[in-house]
Amino acid sequence: MKISQMNQLLVLQKALMFVKFATDDVEARHLAASPITGELLQNINEALHEYYDQKGIRHNADYGSIEDFPHYLEAVTKHIATIDNWHSYDEHTQKEIIISLCLPYKIQEYTLNTLTDKK
Numbered sequence: 554m555k556i557s558q559m560n561q562l563l564v565l566q567k568a569l570m571f572v573k574f575a576t577d578d579v580e581a582r583h584l585a586a587s588p589i590t591g592e593l594l595q596n597i598n599e600a601l602h603e604y605y606d607q608k609g610i611r612h613n614a615d616y617g618s619i620e621d622f623p624h625y626l627e628a629v630t631k632h633i634a635t636i637d638n639w640h641s642y643d644e645h646t647q648k649e650i651i652i653s654l655c656l657p658y659k660i661q662e663y664t665l666n667t668l669t670d671k672k
Contacts, residue, residue, distance in 0.1 A: 574625040
């Protein structure tokens with residue numbers, strides 16, 4: 554099945570962004586941390602970028618840095634706080650989880666290091 558209607562892509566994009574960055578629901582962390590969710594958001598943004606290009610509408614295909622969106626970074630921090638046994642994960646695993654939580658945004662190394670508890 555291919556979703557090609559722009560209104561469907563926009564709704565899906567908004568729903569996934571809500572799950573990742575706007576809800577305090579503990580169960581949402583499973584979707585928020587999934588690399589599939591971030592990849593899907595990237596694919597949606599690319600499809601929307603092509604649509605906007607065809608319509609002559611300016612649109613940035615790059616989500617940019619999560620540090621530019623403090624409320625999104627705060628949501629990531631809240632998701633981390635709800636992860637069972639967070640402290641038992643090694644630094645590499647913690648960083649992978651954090652990167653997945655931030656997708657489709659990029660995260661600076663300094664922020665990544667700050668969010669791990671293996672300093």
